[in-house]
Amino acid sequence: MTATMQPKSEAAEAPRRGKRTPGAGENTRPRRGPMQFGHWWWALPGIALVFAIHYVATGIGGFFAFTNWTGIGSFKITGLANFEAIFKDPTKLGALSNTLFLAFGSVLLGNIAGLVIALGLNRVLKTRYILRTLFFMPVVLSPLATAYIWKYIFDFDGPLNAFLAAIGAGDQAKPWLADPQWAIWTVLVVLVWSSTGFAMVIFMAGLAGVPVEVEEAAAIDGANLWQRFRNVTLPAIRPAVAIATTLGIVQGLRVFDPIMALTGGGPAGATETLATQVYKQAFALGNFGGGAALALVLAAIILIFAVLQQRLTRSNPED
Amino acid sequence: MFRYTKLTLLREVGLWALALLFLTPFYFLVTTALKPDTELFTTSALAPPTSPDFSNFVDVLTATGNSNVVMGLVNSAIITAGSIVGLIALGSITGYVITRSTRRWSKGAYYLFLIAIILPGQLGAVPLYMGARSMGLTGSAWGLIILYTGMLLPLSIFLYANFFRGLGTDYEEAATIDGASKSQIFSKVVFPMMAPATGTVTIFAGLIVWNDFFTSLIFLGGSANQTLPVAMYYYIGSLVSQWNSIFAIVIVSMIPILALFLFAQKRFIQGFSGGLKG
Numbered sequence A: 001m002t003a004t005m006q007p008k009s010e011a012a013e014a015p016r017r018g019k020r021t022p023g024a025g026e027n028t029r030p031r032r033g034p035m036q037f038g039h040w041w042w043a044l045p046g047i048a049l050v051f052a053i054h055y056v057a058t059g060i061g062g063f064f065a066f067t068n069w070t071g072i073g074s075f076k077i078t079g080l081a082n083f084e085a086i087f088k089d090p091t092k093l094g095a096l097s098n099t100l101f102l103a104f105g106s107v108l109l110g111n112i113a114g115l116v117i118a119l120g121l122n123r124v125l126k127t128r129y130i131l132r133t134l135f136f137m138p139v140v141l142s143p144l145a146t147a148y149i150w151k152y153i154f155d156f157d158g159p160l161n162a163f164l165a166a167i168g169a170g171d172q173a174k175p176w177l178a179d180p181q182w183a184i185w186t187v188l189v190v191l192v193w194s195s196t197g198f199a200m201v202i203f204m205a206g207l208a209g210v211p212v213e214v215e216e217a218a219a220i221d222g223a224n225l226w227q228r229f230r231n232v233t234l235p236a237i238r239p240a241v242a243i244a245t246t247l248g249i250v251q252g253l254r255v256f257d258p259i260m261a262l263t264g265g266g267p268a269g270a271t272e273t274l275a276t277q278v279y280k281q282a283f284a285l286g287n288f289g290g291g292a293a294l295a296l297v298l299a300a301i302i303l304i305f306a307v308l309q310q311r312l313t314r315s316n317p318e319d
Numbered sequence B: 001m002f003r004y005t006k007l008t009l010l011r012e013v014g015l016w017a018l019a020l021l022f023l024t025p026f027y028f029l030v031t032t033a034l035k036p037d038t039e040l041f042t043t044s045a046l047a048p049p050t051s052p053d054f055s056n057f058v059d060v061l062t063a064t065g066n067s068n069v070v071m072g073l074v075n076s077a078i079i080t081a082g083s084i085v086g087l088i089a090l091g092s093i094t095g096y097v098i099t100r101s102t103r104r105w106s107k108g109a110y111y112l113f114l115i116a117i118i119l120p121g122q123l124g125a126v127p128l129y130m131g132a133r134s135m136g137l138t139g140s141a142w143g144l145i146i147l148y149t150g151m152l153l154p155l156s157i158f159l160y161a162n163f164f165r166g167l168g169t170d171y172e173e174a175a176t177i178d179g180a181s182k183s184q185i186f187s188k189v190v191f192p193m194m195a196p197a198t199g200t201v202t203i204f205a206g207l208i209v210w211n212d213f214f215t216s217l218i219f220l221g222g223s224a225n226q227t228l229p230v231a232m233y234y235y236i237g238s239l240v241s242q243w244n245s246i247f248a249i250v251i252v253s254m255i256p257i258l259a260l261f262l263f264a265q266k267r268f269i270q271g272f273s274g275g276l277k278g
Helices: A040-064 A081-088 A090-121 A128-140 A143-153 A159-166 A183-208 A212-220 A225-236 A238-253 A257-262 A274-284 A288-315 B006-022 B024-033 B055-062 B069-100 B105-118 B122-134 B141-165 B170-177 B182-193 B195-211 B214-219 B228-237 B243-263 B265-274
Strands: none
Touching (some): A040 A288, A040 B069, A040 B122, A040 B141, A081 A288, A090 A128, A090 A183, A090 A274, A128 A183, A128 B006, A128 B243, A128 B265, A143 A159, A143 A183, A143 B228, A183 A225, A183 A238, A183 B265, A225 A238, A238 A288, A257 A274, A274 A288, A288 B105, A288 B122, B006 B024, B024 B243, B055 B069, B055 B243, B069 B105, B069 B141, B069 B182, B069 B195, B105 B141, B122 B141, B122 B214, B195 B243, B195 B265, B214 B228, B228 B243, B243 B265
């Protein structure tokens, strides 16, 4: 597509004089001031596509947040009614708190697990690359496939209950996914399982940047393992921590596929998140206006956390 | 100083134990998929099959209609490859121009793309669907390729822009002095140098497009051109607790991406960690 955007006459315009003439460098610059690279209009197709698919479509969707549109037919502008409805509906408030719980829970646990594994794999281990590959494997799987595997593990006739029975804790067996108290924890386990490898890889890259000499010097000076981690390793990998957590939170706030495949938001709304509610309102229940309003709330929350994270990282001394 | 001691051995063994525990879901996946129907409810969920057979896999690969898995594999491959080409072509040139341009709007354009990365897709889904339908782009591989290219373009541009930031203009200046045109500089000098960024974009976009379920479910709805995750979804939809058949199709859907990952795991992991520093 881009090939057609480049004019054929371009080559003829280029200055032909002064090829590799020593000392002629100054005169051969085609323009005064800083050199220009590329034509500005090369960016137009990309800008147009992003503008149409992200901004125009989202803008139209955002407009419907202030209407009672069902998805087809006519509609009326209802002002803030959709937003008022959100904050009066316990299901949606529950979805909001579930979303925050899952996003922060999965980021916290996934990053701690990823950091511990990365620290364990750091340096001298003989099989570190095989282990790294094994821990990373869940990351490349589709969320849908991952969710089906775990759905069976948490099934009443599944391996988890069979294991509990085998170790003599059969009375603890329960239908995990159908239990209002436990269902959200099963979702959290799945999210942590599929994100740990990702955090690990980011931390391993960060740890690889810590000079061995500094760590050795600290060890010789008598710093113990914790002091070495706290004062040498952690400051060096702070940028890695920032990136891993920001991405994790943005991803976590949008979580959709695993929940739809695992619990469908049930039982009784116990695992509903903002994303599943948006989908259900807009596509299944014919309340596109309400769904759009909820999506707008979700977008605002994601933006707030993304900006907050950026601020926090900026103010930290990075070296 | 950091030598291989007894303590290191202990750490290595411990991590292997952790890795095996971490990967137990794969054990259940494989053993259950190999169980014939008669064993599914008679053997323990923890036990391997007593007489493993591959009939579940045969059923999966011979399914027809909108759960035609072979068709889904082909469609997913075409759509993923097409989207990657689009994302590299548009992403590299747009990222290049907005990084190198000294014009005032280029910074604005950068933020335009940055914000687009975090906008939730659901808000625009219905207007997009209506727009695509009116242009006849639903139900076809082309429509999805354009759609995925547009959806992931901000990420692609962001990765390329970050890469250009760290790249000095020396080569481009030298090429200008040697008389190369702007398009020659881009295609002959700049593009070959950004192979690491192209690798990262390929891996990210490839994984996201290959694994995506929601978009292809909506935009290919009802047509015979299903992608792999949608074919899997329909196939599983007709099964209730037939975990051996369900897991057979889950395995079939995983093999291509897992094989590619194990084959090029170093590139994958470099792509993930390298693209996100910066």
